[in-house]
Every structure is written in structure tokens, then in C-alpha cells.
Amino acid sequence: MKKLIALLLAATMVFSMAACSSGETAKDDTQDTSNTGDTTGTGETTGGEDWEIVVVPKDSSNPWFVRMNVGVEEYAEETGVNCYQKGTDQIDATLQAQLVQDLIAQDVDAICVVPVDIQSLDPILKEAKDAGIVVITHEGADLQNVDYDIEAFSNAGYGQFIMDNLAAAMGEEGVYTTMVASLTNGSHNEWADAAVEYQKTAYPNMTLLEAQPRVESNDNGDTAYNVAKELFKTYPELKGIMGTSSFDAPGVARAIQELGLRDKAFTTGTGMPADNAALLKDGVIKSLTLWDPAEAGKAMVSLALKVLNGEEVAAPLNLGIEGYDAMTFREGSTTVLEGQGWITIDAENVDSFGF
Amino acid sequence: MQKSIKKIFGRTEFYVFALLVVLSVLIQFRSGGQFYTANNLVDIASALIVPGIFAVGTFMVIVSGGFDVSFPALASLSVYATTKFMLNIDYSGGILLPLLMVIAIGALLGAFNGFFVGYLNLNAMIVTLGASSVFKGIMQGALNSKQLAVIPEGMRAFGTSALFTATNSQSGLTSRMPMAFLVFVAVVILAWFLLNRTYFGRGIYALGGNPASAKAAGFNVKRTKFIMFILVGMISAVAGFIRVCMMQQCHPTNMLGMEMNIIAGVVLGGAAITGGAGTLLGCILGTLLIVMVENSMILLGVPTTWKSVFVGALIVIGTGVSALQVLRANRSASRARTMTKEGAK
Structure with missing residues (x-):
């Protein structure tokens, strides 16, 4: 009997591993069922400076997102907006989805997310929107359930x-x-x-x-x-x-x-x-x-703020951040905004960025 | 003579080896003769080092009748703490001091696992699952982990130093056989000696087979488990250390998730998941098979879209064969038992 159980356990592990590595598509079923229906209509109205805006990176140890955090913190300091970055400790679509679900449960005002896997995150973002939370994404142009997606460039x-x-x-x-x-x-x-x-x-x-x-x-x-x-x-x-x-x-x-x-x-x-x-x-x-992830982080928060404050979002959009001061909508899209924020790094200028 | 042939055919190692041979011939054929070239074989050997060392530790735990899923986190934490410390003190010496430090931290973290599994007699898989979170948390919280792009010079030199360089006479491509391969060989030899030639090692097999009988036979079950987890911690930490040296940078999380393939490799190599049986040779062959499959998909001409399906399927087939072997062995063992019983009547 014990052997049978052990054998089953091992088989489950092997299969779950195969499932993990073969695309992330299988995962959304399990997440859908656990968290639907009960989140609608809880978005409360808060005023002005009390907005809570959370940035969710792909993970929090990648230097890319450490740099993004620098931008988010800088923005918080300069403007006094309550925004901060919260990430999982490894790149994992399931963990990221769980984190976003946690934030929905905490009823934050806006979630800015850099998605790991588009297919599995999209239904979760729908839950967020249904709950009245503003959803801004970065590097996720194909997501459906967002207010806006920001791209540093087309x-x-x-x-x-x-x-x-x-x-x-x-x-x-x-x-x-x-x-x-x-x-x-x-x-x-x-x-x-x-x-x-x-x-x-x-x-x-x-x-x-x-x-x-x-x-x-x-x-x-x-x-x-x-x-x-x-x-x-x-x-x-x-x-x-x-x-x-x-x-x-x-x-x-x-x-x-x-x-x-x-x-x-x-x-x-x-x-x-x-x-x-x-x-x-x-x-x-x-x-x-x-492109500079710190600026992208700032741009996400800035746009979230605009949406929360009910300001009009129309092209050319100026978010007051370099490279994001004349953003235009992607052709055929009403949610994807593109800036002009690319740079080349070579042996000469590599030491001049400070990160 | 007939008996020994039968013995070979009855062993899982034989089937894994046969699978390796078939697969390598297939790759050789599909890649236009690229598999059996000096530089490709060196590449495979080099890719085997880290998973191979991890597998030795995992093998010990599985033989003892448990599962360890914390070793990637344990290795990450040990090597991250070491590298960060060495960078902070501007360490510029050789490899010895960081190596000792990483082994010491690995032993300490292993003792954490060992205490709960050995002395409190908790399930190894549950404990190590929790420990994995704790280790990750310490890295994230206390050490504020982020990628270290530069590692101490001594470690970098060790990671890039070569035993020899293999050159492909046709394409002119060169591959380094890392010095670290010697560490892998040393770990395997030491583990073999420990498991097969010492009282402690036989204790690991005994308590995996049946803890109660092991205790009755005079083995100190608690202490054996405790010491074993310390050893596994040390071995895993060494693997993590070598990986960082070879990559020339320290990324705190990119080892996480490796445990699944490693455990699959060990089980594939014939280690009984119920504990008590298995050979180190099988463990290495199984790991080699996984490493080979993972690093030959392009040579084999499998499109990227199908890669994971292919790797997954091979693992299922491979472990299936091993499981069948175990089943067959159990059946013949029980038949032998009934026969002796009848004989006694």
C-alpha cells in the first residue's frame, strides 16, 4: 500500500513537471475556479492622495526589476503618491497570479503588472477589473482585461x-x-x-x-x-x-x-x-x-494615477517622464500606449548609466 | 555465465544505459554526426557537473526513504551568502576559503532539515518543502537578494579554468572541460565509498528498507538521518557553488525548480522511490540521460515548440521502465518467498 502511494506521488510529480514546462496554458483552469464571483462591486471610493498603487514585476531579484523598483520609489518620494513594488521571489506565472489575487483581496486601488504569462494572467486581471481596480500593464500588449498597457516604444x-x-x-x-x-x-x-x-x-x-x-x-x-x-x-x-x-x-x-x-x-x-x-x-x-525600467515603472504609476483621478487619456499623452512624453496609441488599439524610450549601450557609454 | 547475463538484463541500469545508447545514436544520425564529436561530449560532461552533484545528494535521501525538495534553495542560499560576503570583504584570494564557507553554510542548513526529519521524525518531503520556503525567504528578506553580476576573482578563475580543451576537427569549435568536473568525480567516489563501504552508508540503505528493522539491527536511525541531511546539505552547497563559478555570476533564483528534473533522473536510474534500493551508477546514468535530452533537442532537430513535450515524454517513458523493473523485482521476490515458505512445510 505504502509503495503504491509512493509510486502515485512520484507519478504526479513527473506529470506536474511535464505540465509546468510545456507552456503555462493548463494553469488557468485551476485559478479560475478558486476565485470567481465574489469579488464584484467592492471597489470603494477613496479620495485624492490616498490611492494605493502596487507595481507587480515578473520577479523581484532580476536586476531589471530591482531597477524598476528604484523608479517606483523615486516616484513615491517625489510626488508623495502611495505606490510601491511587490514581487515574487522567482519568475513563475502561478506565483504571480496568486500575488495579484492577494492584491485584489486587499482591495488596492491600482495594480501595475509586468506579466510573466499572458494567457494565465488575463482571467485574473479580469477579476481585478471586475472588483473596480485600475489595471495598468507593461510588456503585455496582448492582454485583454486592462485599462491601459504601456510600452516603452512600439x-x-x-x-x-x-x-x-x-x-x-x-x-x-x-x-x-x-x-x-x-x-x-x-x-x-x-x-x-x-x-x-x-x-x-x-x-x-x-x-x-x-x-x-x-x-x-x-x-x-x-x-x-x-x-x-x-x-x-x-x-x-x-x-x-x-x-x-x-x-x-x-x-x-x-x-x-x-x-x-x-x-x-x-x-x-x-x-x-x-x-x-x-x-x-x-x-x-x-x-x-x-530602455530604462525605472522610467517604465514611473510611467505605469503615473498613468494609473491619471486614470484614478478620472483625467482624460488621449494621444499624444504626456506622462511627464522622459521618453513617455508623447505617447501614442498603437494602431488599431485603444489600450496600448507606446513611447520612444530606446537606447544603445556600448563600450563607451556603458559606465554612464549608474545601474 | 548464463546467470550473470540474466543478472545484467534484470537491472534497471542496463535499460537506462541502453536508452542512452539508442538516443545518442539517434542524435548522431539526426545531427549529421555532431553527437560523437570531442567538443559535444565535453559539452555534455560539462552540463552534467551541477545536476550530477545534486543527484548524488538527492539519491542518498531517496535511498533513505524520503524526498528532498529543498536542495536548490539550500544551494542558492549558501552560495549567495558566500558570494555576497566575499564581495563585501573584497576577497581576492583563491577558491579554498569560499568553498569552505559554502560547505559550512550548507552543513548548517542541512542540519536544519536533519533535525526535523531525524530527531522529530517528520516526513522529509514536507519538512524540505517548508525549508525550501524558509531558505528562499532568508535570501529574499535578510540578504535582500538580487543578481550579483560580478563574482570574486578566485571563483571566476576556478569556474573558467579548463582541464583540457576539446576541439572539433571539422568545425574548429572548441569546448572547455571545466576543472569542476574533478569535483564531480570526487563527490561521486566519496559518496560511493560512504554508501557501500561504511557502516553509516549501509545504515542509510537499511533505514530506507525498513526503519524498524534498521533500528532492531542496531542502527541509530535518528542520528543516521541527521548526519545524512548534513552531508546532503554540504553536497548541494558545493553544486551551487560550482554553478555560480561556472556561470561567472550569481543569480539567486535560477537554480530553483531544478529539483524536479533531478529527482526524475534519480528515479529513472532505478532508485526505489520507497527507499532502500538503488545504485549510484544508476543515479548518474539517469541524470546523464536527462541532461543529454535537455541539451540535445536542437541537435535532434526538435522544434522549440515541441521541446518540453519531448523532454516530458522521455521522462515518463524512462521512469515507467524503471517502475516496471521494480514491480517485476518485487513479484519475483514475493514468488521466492512463497517458494521458501512452501519448502519449509
Whole structure:
């Protein structure tokens, strides 16, 4: 009997693991049932400065979101608004959904969230909206149940910007592929799609690796490193990897260094300056692309405040934050707002950002 | 002679090994001869180091009849605390001091598990599940964890130093065999000796088989469990330390979640989930299989969209084979028992 139970336990574990790794789609069923119906109509009316605005990042240890926290704290200090960041200790769609549910139960006034997984978070955000909570998101353009989604820039524009950087490193010719955190990540895939489209017209001498046009790094430097090694081994003609997550390019760069492909293979993508200073100065990475997460955090809170105060949100929208002072709606959308906040980081300017 | 062949066929290790061979041939074939190249084999060996060391610790706990799900958190906390401390004091020396520190912290955290599991006789899986949260919490709260992009020079040097460098004669690609591989080998040898040649090690097997009989046979069950968890803590901490050295940066959470694949690998290698049976060889083979599958999907030409399905399916099939083996062994054992009973009549 004991053996049977143990066997069952192990089987459950194996299956749950398979379920965890094979996309996050299965998860929403379980969350839906636990928390529906009882949250409607509890949004109480509070006045002016008493708003409580919470920013939920993907996790709280990634330097990207540590930097976002700096922005949120700065905003709170400068304006006196009660806003703060609250994150889970690891990147996990289920944990993030639970955290958002907790915040709904606490009846905060606005939730600003950077979603880990769009499909599983969307129904939870609906609960938030039903409860009268203002929902602002960042990097989640495909979410349905939001008041507004803020993007530092149009995804197409940023994708093209990364492609320009990759093309410059590759000498505008050769075979390349794209890397995203996961195939379900909204923005990463939009950047990569746009970059590939743009390359076809702008850099006709470059070709996409058809056999593996998109690979996953799971937002993990070690995975990016191992995947890159495998790619370069399998496809000797591969000359460039376009990264999107901030773990991609540094991980790929380690593989390039180790495989002896320096100056033969190239990578670029999003990356934090301080973390990559050594790689940039070493020259294995020529340039990285970025926007400032601190400013994005401020912009989310600022927009949440506007909505809470009942101010009109119309393009061009000025949130009073650099790069977010002339925001426009994405074509065909009434919820997605885009700014112009991209920057290039290279060996020269890497030390000038202070983060 | 016939008997020994039968013995080999009856062992789970044989099936895992056969699966490894079949899979490697398949990858070799699908990747145009890339699997059996010097640099690819070195890559696999290098990717095996950290999961392999973790697996040794996990194996000990499973053999003792429990489950440990806290080792990634334990390793993360130990190595994060060590790295942060070393950075704070501007440590510029060699690898020895940080290594000793990380082992000491690992032992301490292992003792935490060991106390509850051993002396209070609580279920290992529940305790380690809780401990995992506690360790994460300490990292998050007390140490205010965030990614450390730079690690002390001594650790970085160790992580990037190579035993040898393998070159692929065709593509010219080079791969480093990390010095850390020696640590993996050392851990395996020590664990083998401990489990098979010492009274303490036999105690671990005995109490996994049946704690009451182990006690009756004169083993100190409580102390054995306690010491075992300390050892597992030390082993896990070493694995975490090596991972950070090799990655040249310390990310506090990206080891979390590894426990599932590691446990699957150990079970796949034939360790009985009910405790008391299993071999270190099987444990390493099972882990190697998981590592190989995870790092060969592109070589195999599996599209990214299907990767997790493929890995998951292989684990289910692999553990299924192992479970069947265990079932078959149990059946023949019970048959043997009835036969002896009848003989006694």
C-alpha cells in the first residue's frame, strides 16, 4: 500500500513537471475556479492622495526589476503618491497570479503588472477589473482585461532597432536566428517578428535560420548559453543570434567566447549596463539595446494615477517622464500606449548609466 | 555465465544505459554526426557537473526513504551568502576559503532539515518543502537578494579554468572541460565509498528498507538521518557553488525548480522511490540521460515548440521502465518467498 502511494506521488510529480514546462496554458483552469464571483462591486471610493498603487514585476531579484523598483520609489518620494513594488521571489506565472489575487483581496486601488504569462494572467486581471481596480500593464500588449498597457516604444520599432544593431555587428550579411525568453512571451516575440520582417527589406544579404527560427532561453543565462552552444554546433553557418530577454545576449556571448567564435559570431539584444560592462569592453558583444525600467515603472504609476483621478487619456499623452512624453496609441488599439524610450549601450557609454 | 547475463538484463541500469545508447545514436544520425564529436561530449560532461552533484545528494535521501525538495534553495542560499560576503570583504584570494564557507553554510542548513526529519521524525518531503520556503525567504528578506553580476576573482578563475580543451576537427569549435568536473568525480567516489563501504552508508540503505528493522539491527536511525541531511546539505552547497563559478555570476533564483528534473533522473536510474534500493551508477546514468535530452533537442532537430513535450515524454517513458523493473523485482521476490515458505512445510 505504502509503495503504491509512493509510486502515485512520484507519478504526479513527473506529470506536474511535464505540465509546468510545456507552456503555462493548463494553469488557468485551476485559478479560475478558486476565485470567481465574489469579488464584484467592492471597489470603494477613496479620495485624492490616498490611492494605493502596487507595481507587480515578473520577479523581484532580476536586476531589471530591482531597477524598476528604484523608479517606483523615486516616484513615491517625489510626488508623495502611495505606490510601491511587490514581487515574487522567482519568475513563475502561478506565483504571480496568486500575488495579484492577494492584491485584489486587499482591495488596492491600482495594480501595475509586468506579466510573466499572458494567457494565465488575463482571467485574473479580469477579476481585478471586475472588483473596480485600475489595471495598468507593461510588456503585455496582448492582454485583454486592462485599462491601459504601456510600452516603452512600439514593439516593431524596438525589434527593428535590435536588428540594426545585429546587422551592424554581422556586417549586414550571414545567417542569424532569434532567441526569446519563452514562445508565449508577448513582447519578445513581437520584437523578433518585427526584426525578421524588417531584415527582409533592410538587410537582404542576411537570412533567418529556417530550421530553428526561434529558440527559448527561459530568462536564464545558463539556458541561453547551452542553447547557443547547441545552435553553433548544429549549424556551422550560423553567424548571429538576436537576443530579446536581458539574459540572452550575455549567455550567448559566453558560448561565443568558449567555442572560439569571437569575431566570427555575434549577438546583441536587451541587456543591463553594469552586468555586461565586462563583456562590452572585452568586445565579444559590440552593443546592447535597452530602455530604462525605472522610467517604465514611473510611467505605469503615473498613468494609473491619471486614470484614478478620472483625467482624460488621449494621444499624444504626456506622462511627464522622459521618453513617455508623447505617447501614442498603437494602431488599431485603444489600450496600448507606446513611447520612444530606446537606447544603445556600448563600450563607451556603458559606465554612464549608474545601474 | 548464463546467470550473470540474466543478472545484467534484470537491472534497471542496463535499460537506462541502453536508452542512452539508442538516443545518442539517434542524435548522431539526426545531427549529421555532431553527437560523437570531442567538443559535444565535453559539452555534455560539462552540463552534467551541477545536476550530477545534486543527484548524488538527492539519491542518498531517496535511498533513505524520503524526498528532498529543498536542495536548490539550500544551494542558492549558501552560495549567495558566500558570494555576497566575499564581495563585501573584497576577497581576492583563491577558491579554498569560499568553498569552505559554502560547505559550512550548507552543513548548517542541512542540519536544519536533519533535525526535523531525524530527531522529530517528520516526513522529509514536507519538512524540505517548508525549508525550501524558509531558505528562499532568508535570501529574499535578510540578504535582500538580487543578481550579483560580478563574482570574486578566485571563483571566476576556478569556474573558467579548463582541464583540457576539446576541439572539433571539422568545425574548429572548441569546448572547455571545466576543472569542476574533478569535483564531480570526487563527490561521486566519496559518496560511493560512504554508501557501500561504511557502516553509516549501509545504515542509510537499511533505514530506507525498513526503519524498524534498521533500528532492531542496531542502527541509530535518528542520528543516521541527521548526519545524512548534513552531508546532503554540504553536497548541494558545493553544486551551487560550482554553478555560480561556472556561470561567472550569481543569480539567486535560477537554480530553483531544478529539483524536479533531478529527482526524475534519480528515479529513472532505478532508485526505489520507497527507499532502500538503488545504485549510484544508476543515479548518474539517469541524470546523464536527462541532461543529454535537455541539451540535445536542437541537435535532434526538435522544434522549440515541441521541446518540453519531448523532454516530458522521455521522462515518463524512462521512469515507467524503471517502475516496471521494480514491480517485476518485487513479484519475483514475493514468488521466492512463497517458494521458501512452501519448502519449509
